[in-house]
Every structure is written in C-alpha cells, then in structure tokens.
Amino acid sequence: MMKKFSQELTKKYTNLNQKLIKNFSTSLVTKINRNIKGVSQFNHTINPSSVSIYSKISRGFFSSDSKNNKEKPEEEEAKKANKPEEEKTKTEDKKKTDKKLEESSDEEQSTKDQLKELKKMYDDQIKASETLKKKFEDLRKAYLENVQETEQIKVRYDREIALTKDYAITKFSKDILEVCDNFDRALNSLNGIEFDKLAEQEKVDTHKVFLEGKKHNLTIK
C-alpha cells in the first residue's frame, strides 16, 4: 500500500515539477530574448550618437590643444583672449552631451528596471523550485524510511513464524516428559532384580507344588 502510494506521489510530484520548470523556463527565455532585443536596439540607437559625442568632445580637446600649441610661441594676451572662447565651446558641447546622455540614461533605467523585475521573478521561481525540491526530498526520505521499516517488520515476522513453528510443541512435550520419567523409574526399579534367579526359583516352586500334588494323587493336565 505504502509503496504504491509513495510511487504515485513521486510521479505526480515529478510531473508537476517538470511542468513548472518548463513553463518557467519558456517564459524566462522569451523574456530574456525580448530584453536582449531591446538592449541591442538600444545599443544600435545609442552607439552612433555616443560615438559622435565622444568624437565631438575629443575634437574640441584636440582643437584647443592644437590652438594652445600654436599660440605658445605667440603672445600670452592672445592666449587669455582665446581661453574663454574655448571654455564657451566646451560648455556648449558638454550641455549637448548631457542632454543626449540623459535621454539614453532614461532608456537604460527602464531596461534596468525590467532586468531587475526579471531577476526578481527568476529568484522567486528559483526559491519556489528549491522549496519544492526540499519537499520532494523530505517525502522521499519518509518513503525510504517506511520501506526500511516494512522490510524490518517482515524479517521480524518471518523469524517469529519460524520460532513458533519450532517451539509449538513445547507444552505438549513438557507433558510427555513425565511419561519418559515413568519409563526411567520402571527401568530403575527393575535394575536390582535378577530375573534368571527368579525364574529358577519359580521352577523349583512349581516343581515342589507338583510333587505335593502327586502325594495327594493330583495331576496337571
């Protein structure tokens, strides 16, 4: 009974687990695919612009550097006059890049949130599967213990059956032993008597009786 029940239980559990894992894995895969697509699109849309930004920044730096290099041999006043202009251009560039970065960061954040949600879901699913695994392990342990117990009980009962077979006649044989004792007593009581002499004595006695009878004209037929 226990065996059947536990087998059914394990089957059901494994089926359920497989279904759960399948559903979960398929949903996860689709989600991840979507996310990957989004990320790639995001990368495609962002990368050129970011490249352009970086190129602009680098150009600005390089241009300023080149200007500085060119101006070095020239007068210092010209330098001073040029510097604020350079700073102005720099700040403009920076503003542009910041705007673009903000846009990109919004997109990134949305994707990050999605990722976080996915991660949460994934963790929850993993936790659920772990709890199920634990339950399954507990059930399996209980089942194995039950099987062991039943086997032990079977062995014990077999042994008891054998013993009862062997010792069933105990009471009866105890009563029979008294008959054995009586036989012993009979043999012991006969041990001291010499039967040969007894027989001879009997013969002599009968002969005497016979002679006495003859005296009185008595005969044995």
Added chain:
Amino acid sequence: MNFLGIGMTKSGLMNILKKHGIVEYIPLKEKFDPNKHEAVFDYEDEELSPGIVGQVLQSGFKIGDRVLRPAKVGVIKKK
C-alpha cells in the same frame, strides 16, 4: 529379557522426541549453570572441585536452543 521391552519403548519415544528437536542432556561433571541446571542440594567431595555437578537426579531436556526442563542436580560445595 523381560525388561528389555520397556527400554526399547523408552528409546523409541526418545527418538521421536529427537525428531521434533527435543534432546535429553545429562550434565554430569559439567560446570554448574543456573540457566540449565536446578540445584537440589550441595555436598562436599574430595575428588571434584567446587561448582561442578556431581550428581544428576533427573536429566534435563532441551527444545532447540531453549531449555524445556532444567536438570535436577547435586552440586559440589567448598569445604
């Protein structure tokens, strides 16, 4: 002789008992074991050492490994 028949009957009975796992034992000059022997009396003896069965009044019987009836014995005691 006349009493041979009684002995034969007894041996036949003992054989039947043996067939069913019941064996007689006579623990003469064995060490006294309270599980197997029932000490009826004790006495001093010069030849045998103390704690040994000197006389067997009634033989014991075993069924398998269990004692069916302990043997009634006289045990030798210390001087």
